[in-house]
Each structure stands twice: as C-alpha cells, then as structure tokens.
Amino acid sequence: MNPTDLSLDDLDRAEAEIETGKRGMRFDQIGSFEPNAPSFLIQDVLERDSQAGVIGDSGSGKTFAVLSLAACIATGKPFAGHSVAHSGPVLYAAGEGRAGLVRRFHAWAKANGVDPLNVPLYLADRGAGLIDADQIAELRAAVRKVAQLHGVPVILIVDTWARALSGADENSAADAGQAIAVLDELRREYGGMTTLVIHHLGAADKTRGRGSTALKAALDSEFLVARNQSSTILLTATKTKDGPTPAPMAFELEDVFLKTLEDGRKVSSAWARPVEYVAESRPAGKNQSVALEVLKQLYAAQKQTLDGAGFAGREALVLVSDWRQACEAAGLDRRRFSEVKASLVDSGKVFLEGPHALLDADAVSGAASESGGTIVPPGRRTHSAMSEIGVSDAFGHFGQNPKGGR
Template sequence: MNATPKQIAELAAYAMRVEQRKEETKAGNAYVNVPAAPSESTPVRQLGFTRIGEMTGIEATSWLIKPVPEANSLVEMFGDPEVGKSFMAIDMTCSVGTGTPWHGKRVKQGAVFYIAGEGMNNIRKRFHAWGVHHDVNLSDAPIFLSDRSAQLMSLDEADSVATTIGQMADAAGVMPALIVIDTLARNMGGDENSTADMSQFINAIDGALKHRFNACVLVIHHSGITDKNRGRGSTALKAGVDAEYQLTRGDDGVIRLTCLKMKDAAHPEPMAFTSRVIDLGVVDEDGDPVTSLALQSEEYEQREAPRYPRGDTQKLVYEAVKQRLIVSTDFGKGHSPGANVKSGVWAADSVRLQAASFC
C-alpha cells in the first residue's frame, strides 16, 4: 500500500525531530528523549535499490520559466519590504497562467494557485495592472487566488489545501503548474526561527503540494534582519529548497533578481526590472485615477552591493562613525572627501566608507 503525501511528510518530520533532539542532548548524556513515532497504522515503504547500470535514459530538465524556476521544484524568493516581491510573483503567475513569455523567456503554461496572506484588494489591482500592461485578458486564465492565508506547517491544513487545489484543478480541467505562497510569515503557522518548525513547513509543502502535483512551489519571504543576503529565520529553508532568489532595489529604483542557489543547473544570469505606473481605468471618490504598478525588464548593470556590519564590534564602530559624520562640520571641506549620507552608506569620490572595512 502506497503512503499518501501527508504520511510521507509526517515520517520526514518525525525523522527531523529525532535528529534535533539528539543534537540538543548534551555530550555524555546516555538518555535521549526521542519523540513518539507516527502511529503503527502509518504504512512504511520498504527501501529499495537499483543498480546504476540498469538505469537508462537521462531526462532533460523541465522548466516552468526557462532558466529561472524548474517545474516540480521548491523555490524561495526573498527581499526587503517594498522591494517588489509580490509584483514579481504576480508577474510570473500571469505569464505562466496565460503562456505569455516572461521577459523574453519561454514559459510552460499551466494553472496557478496563489495563496495570499494579506492585501487582497491591492493584489487584484496588481493582477489587473499586469493585464493592462501586457494587453492580455485574464478573465479566462486558469489563475486562482485564495480568500485567506493558510497555516501550512500543519500537515492537516497542507493536505486540506492540496485537496482544494486538486478539486478546483479537476473542475477546470487543468493541472497546477505553479503554487505561490505569499508570504512565508503569513502562511507558515509556526516560528520561522525554529529549525524544527521550518523543517516541518518545508516537509509539508514538499509532500502535499510539490510532489502531489509535480508543480513549482514559489515561497515569498523576507530578508534577514542583520544579514540582508539571506532569508529571515532558520537556514533550514535555504537547505530545503531547490532554488533561491534574492530581490533588491537600488537607489536608482532598479529591481534586481539574483540567483543564490540552483541545485541541479547553472545559475541563470541576474535580471533587472523597473516598475511602471498603470492607470486601471477607474477613479476614486475624488475623481483621481486609480493606479497600480507593473514590471518591465531593463538591461542589467552590475552594482557593488553595500556591505553592512554583522558583528557586535562592527556595529558599535559603525554607529559611532555614522554619528560623527552626521554632525561633522569639516567632512567634505578642504581635501577631505564629500559625503552623501544615505541609508548608512557614504559615497565619497568613488570611495565607500563601509562598516565591513572595520574588521
């Protein structure tokens, strides 16, 4: 008897909890408190092996958007607030749902299920803006938007969400190609800093969504608080995904998408975008036009990312120097370089004063 995706996820979560308890046990202790295993009624599949010489045929990579996310993959995309994460997710969603090339890249068309956590009215505006910008009617597109967030760390809820997606896909006669979770914080239902909780979340969506539908599951997440070059919370997320992308917005307003992890293929080239204001064709109570934004691709130009302090000593020096420069009456005079104090990073005649240099 084959195990269900939920049962597979339960076994994987159990194994993760066992390992975590072992790690937490101090060296020399003879007793390890192992959590209870799933019930005996849960079927356990026998482990099998195949001789490598008997494996024939190599399957080509199946891309959802070539060469960005693969089909049947778990992808994380993170960035700071207001950097454009939801706009990027909606941009990909509409391209996949309509079969429209994504900024010149080939797309595998399929149904998209968007699990939103907040701002339903604004999300609808963003979808409409995409349709206006690309002159594509979304009314018949197989794109489905949730009416609430989901607590996907719960194996029962993840299985319930999967059941709903399966029923709607069957009724529409389509197969889910992309499932968007926007954002992790709104749709997890646990502590994102906990390795155990994050691992259970990954196992749940991996089994209930990715493997059940052979779909790409795109998880939208926030940047770390001190380290902006990683997702917030437990590093189990990056370890568990197939691909990871960082989204940044520079002082020039350009949004940059950079691949930080691609498990089974070469990292695609980074991409650049700008946002364009779109008139939605309606007005508010004062007669002002209602607008939203849509992304348009631009030529990518490499920019040096500012480095920020990470250690406690670096942060102390960083804050001390910053305050001195802010109140200084001599900085920028005589032979001293001029200053552009913005976001805690100073540009001085092509010389950057960065906290990382105080190591």
Template sequence: MSDPHSKPTVNHEAERAVLAALIRNPDGKDIIRLGIHADLFTNLSVKEAFSGVCRLIADNVQPDPATLRNALSQAARIEYETSMSVHVSAANLAVWVTLLKDCERERRCVASRDWLTKAIDARRPADEIRKLFDDLEALQQPTVRRSTFSPLADLLKAPPAENWLVDGFIGEDSTNVIFGDSGSGKTFVTIDLLCHVAAGLPWRGHDTLSGPVMYLAGEGQNGIIRRFKAWFEAHPGHEDAIHNVLIRTVPAAIGDPVAVAAIADEIRGMPVKPRAIAIDTLARNFGAGDENSTRDMNQFVSGLDALRVASGAAILVPHHSGHGEKSRGRGSSVLRAAIDAEFLVERSEQRITVRCMKMKDADEPAPLSWLLTRQDLPWCDAKGRPLNSAVLVPTEAGQSGTFEEKSRLPAAQRIAVDALRTALIRDGIDADGVVTVAEDQWRQACYSAGISSSDKPDSCKKAFNRARQDLVANG
C-alpha cells in the same frame, strides 16, 4: 447497461470503517501517514464527521459522543453512531483507506475524461490537452508496490531530464524562495512570473510551460487584486489567461499539518493541476510557529513538500530578508538548505533587480532588471477617483556607471530618463537598428511615472518640459 469491467467509485462501508477507526484511535499521525483526506468520502454526513474528528484531533480534544455531539449535525451524528456500531476495531484502517483511495482515483479518472473531452471540443492549446492526457494516463496506471531502490547502472544509462517551468530559472516540481526587504518588489516579480506562465508567454526570453497557477495571498488582498489587474491591462490580448489564475485571499498555515492537508486535498481534486503555487509571504502563511525555530521551520518545509507532491507544481515563496544579513532570507537556515533555488530581489528607486543566490542543480542564471512603472486601471474608488497600480517593464540589469548614475541627476530628470527607456521598450520603432519613440509617448510615460507631485495637467506638462530641456542642455 453498466460496464461490467468498470471500477467502483464509491464504497460506503469503507468510509464508515475509516471514520470508526479514527474515532477509536484518534492519531493525527495516522491521518498524515496514510494520506486520509476529505475527498476520499462521498457521503456528505461521513465527510462532515471526518472533518469534525480532524478539528478535535488538531485541538488535542478526544473525539467521543460528548465532544462530537456539539460539533456535528444530526445526520453526521447518525453516521458516526452507525459507523461505531458496525465497525468495532481500528486494526484494518490501512486496508480500508486503500479501498477508498481506489474509489477516489476512479472518480478522478471520470472527471479527467470529462475535462479532456471538453478541452478537445473547445480546441484548447495543445500543451494543455497533452497535460490532461498525461494526467489521465497517470491516474489509470495500476497501483503496484515496487521497490524504492533502483540500480545505479540503470540510472546512468541516460542523463537525467531537466524539466523547467521557466527555462533556466524555475524547475517543475521544485521549491523556490524569492526574498528581499519590505517594498523591494518581491510580489511584483512573483505576479509577473505567474502571469507569464498562465498566459504561456516567455519570461524575459526564457520559455515557460503554460497552465494554471495559484496565489495564496497572506496580506494586502486589495492591493494584490489591483496588481494582477495592472498586469493584464499592460499585456492586452491575453485576457484568456485570467481563467488560469486562482487566488486565495486568506492566509494558510502551511506549518500546520491539518491545515496544509486540507489545501493539498483541494489541489488533488482539481482536474488540471497548477503549474506554480505562490505562497506570499512566508511570514503571513507560516502559522503559529517561530521562523527561527528549527522544528517549526522543518514543519513549514514539510507543508511546502505536501503541496508540491499533491500538485507537481513549482512552489514560489516570497520571503523577507534577514534583519542583519540582507543576503539571506530571515529565520532558520533549514529553509535555505531544503529549497532548490533562491533569488534575491533588490530595489534602487524604480529599478528592481533579481539575482540568483542558489541554484541547486544547474548554473545560476544572470541577473534580471525591470523598471517599476505606474499602470492606470479602468476602475475608480467609492468617491470616483481613478485607481492605479504598477507593473514591471524589462530593462537591462547591472547598469552601474550609466549616465544617470554618473551625473547624479535630479529626481525629475531620472524619472524622465527611466520613462524614456520604458517608452522605447513599449512603443519604440526599430529602423535599421535605431529605436525611436514619439515625444508624446515619452511625455505620457513621464506622466504615468509621476514626474510631477501634482496631478494637474499643466503642472505635469511643465515638469516634463523642464526635465527634457535640462537633459538636452546636459548633453
């Protein structure tokens, strides 16, 4: 027997009523204002008709029998005609949408219960199970219209909570820009941060909240995949975190309300919401607008907000520096005014440094630096040649006046010094506060860093020996 107290998960009449109302009054603003999205519909033919109507509205085409005939399958056309014959008014659209949202919420509750059961049976990490509990509890809360105002006296009873995705750097439910020149290492920093979250690892000593992450790759998809592979090759033992990373390999027009609504719908349908969403880069995912236009940038920011609200995630946006002013991101100042934190990425040879340029409601964290280090991959190209990428290896920030800078070392010696630092970090043995590393491990680090322009073993060996001897001779 079915549970007499269970809530309905489907309402076919409401689905047809919403479809008919949108055809009779095709206003894209109503779709956004009421939060109408494809996952509200369970009837596949009605869903197809709804998507067709949205496409026509986005193209400024009136949805009518003539335009829909070529856009829909026969089954969807039957649903469209039935909906129009049964529902002759668009007056109660908001009421029908509310009914559909109630059904969709109940479907999500059912899915969340299933995911929670599977997570417990699979003995997933406690914080992941706790988030599933929290998500389910939030879904089960009754929808009550409450005042949008709160008495200040209530708000001052306790300090507001500081909820960090990466402690002191990236807040939960926040919008962040990571900007720098082309080739500065923005994507490497973003991938490194995302993978630490996916694996539940501290990022440069700062605690993280573990969970799924999403990466919207607007360019260089093959290179992006190699960079993610390189990270996991450089961090063995965390292969399970691969399942926490979702990648989209086509650009997303975040400035287009219809396009961003489709992505937000997809996120809302996920049983476990992402902790972080990276949109790399702003330019490739901006859409048809102009970055310098206040109106278009406002639309882009609204798109970011829609993804943030749908997920509760931290939004990360790698972005290019301004053409003349390198200390700010390119385009309209609307973006910087709207975000919670902003980070500048700079590169000097193989050293990549991140500096906080804005932290809205907390102290600015200290700069962080890494060495960009070659990482061999267990793959070959179509001609059998080995593939490689690079990873970030932590190092100290702000090392102006170091030995290599004071002495203006030749390139091979600088590579050898950086490779020694890398080997000490990766393979060093600490004995009474003194860290040492085997010469062979230093040599291999130099080979990976490209100390020789040739890949021949004998050339690499000679280049390493010359650099080592010169460094010893120079003291």
C-alpha cells in the same frame, strides 16, 4: 509523532499496508535511470517539480516580480526574456495585501494585452497555513479542487513564509522542516508542480532570509529581490542547486490606469516591466575596496594552489566564510562584513552561489593575471568537481593568520 513514541502495533500496521501496496518506498539501481536535462517552467530560470524561494525586504518589489512571474507562467508569455516552457494553472496563496495583488494583476494584464478572465491564475481567499493540521487540510482540499476543475497546477506560490508558519517559531528548524514537508508532499501528489515561497530578509544580514536556515537548505533555487540606486528592481539568483546560475534580471515599475469609479476617483496600479540589466558602477568605499581586494587575492592564491597541485583546469572557488575571516585579518571590522558583502553584491562586483563568493568578469580577469592562470567567471562556470581550499592557504598575501583557522 516522535519515533520513540511508535508502538509495535503502529509498526505492524505500517508494514501490513506496505505489503498490500497501499504505501511504501523502494530503492532502484541508479544506473537504470537515463540522465535527462532539467525540465523548466521558465527556461533557465525556474525548474518544474522544484522548491524555489524569493527573498527581499519590504518595499523591494518582490511581490511585483513574483506576480509577473506567475502571470507569465499562467499565460505562456516570456518572463524577462526567458520563454515559458510549461504553462498552466498557477495558484497564489497570499496572507496579506490581496486587494493590492488584484490591482497589480489587472495592471499587468492591461499592459500585456491580456484578458484577465482568460488567465488561469487563481488567488486564494486566505494565506496558506503549513503548520496547523486544519489549515493544511484546507490547503490540500483547495489545491485538489483547482486540479479537478482546471487541470493540475504547475506552481503554488506561498506569500509569505512568515504567514505560512503562523503559530510556529520561524527560527525553529523543526517547525520550518514540518512546513517544508507539507510542500514536498503537495509536489509529490501533483507530479511536476513547483512550489515557491516568498520570504523577508533578516534584520541584520540583508543577503539571507530571516529565521531558520532550514528553508534555504531545502530550496532548489533562491532569488534575492532588491532595488538599486535608481529604484530599478533587481532579481538575482542566490542559490542554484543544479545547472548554471541565471543572469540577473531587472524590472521597472510602470503605472497603468485601470478605471474611473462612479464618484470620479481613478484607480491605477503598476506592473514590473522587464528592462535590460545593467550593473551599477559606483565608487567603492574603503571597506568595499578592502573586501574586494581580499577576495581577488584569495582567488589568485587558490588558483596558484590548484595549478601547483596539477589541477590547472579546476575551478577556483572561495567560501564566504573564508572570505570573512580573511577580511577580518586584513583589518575589516567583523561587524561590517555583512553590510560590505551586500553592497558588493548589489553593485554587481560580487555574486553569491551557495556557500561561495564569485567575482564579476573584470575582477576575475585581474585575479587570473595575478595567478598567471584562468579563473571561470560567473555565467561561464562548468560542473567539474569543486575544490575548496582553506583560507590559511591564501594568507601569505596578508602576512598573518586568522585566529582559530577553519
């Protein structure tokens, strides 16, 4: 309902319900709350009572990775070396490929020595609709039934975001906001439950989910799934709202024989087996070399500015938007930036955290030596106040200024 459509009777009715304690909100003095450490589902990876997202192209292995995550949460088994801090019922609402999910789960269970019938992982008979009122009611009733029979779910997985928004505009912030509100309400109703959505990448920019950015803005954490040149599945954090960024995780698909049918056909599938993450080292192309050098110089320039302003201990951070402008000023075709950025992220030379681009440890050391200071590399960043210095402060390194500035 549009706020302008509210009548005085509607407002009076709402206020009466608030007075009787049926509904309402309140403000509490913030100092009365004790600061607590984050409560995790998967230690240092996925928080309880949070909204998470996993993005990736078709064929990237995102469903394999998420199914492994779901099974580990349901059974309490470690996920890619991270302990499961809170296990419990897991809900998986898939809008497509349910038969394949069943085979993949049985492959995971067999490979991990788990009886499939003892795993509290529940697969919905249809996708989760987050727009249509009838579908929302069906979802809420289905979640409630599992909670009554098996205990409060610890996570609800929605696969995929596009199917959940069926009948709506994926590019609309209003439609995305409505769907997010449904998930928020479910999390409030089942305190501590996390919701996770699986989403496809955009056609042009392979570093972000397609459609409205309202989804990513609402996420507490986001992970990108991609394959490297060896077909290893890489799970990399692209957003962490609070706390340190998890280190990248790697998986390889391992085939598992399941059974032989009466007609002699064999049924098999695969599961995402955790392996050690190794950043690929491959020769950088000309554009990648230019972009990487630009980012190093932006880091060095920003560090010098911070040191000169008396903030020697402050983190040096570079906005992706500033990096893009600097690359264009250095001669890189603006149409190639997204491709070059994705290539550097995939190779492990650059990490993305929110709006910032971070260098790997080796590149950070080089940038620090140029500035004569110390830059905090990914994985060792603190939570001091973050200063953002415009790209114009660093353009002395390139001998020109961007058009229009910031």
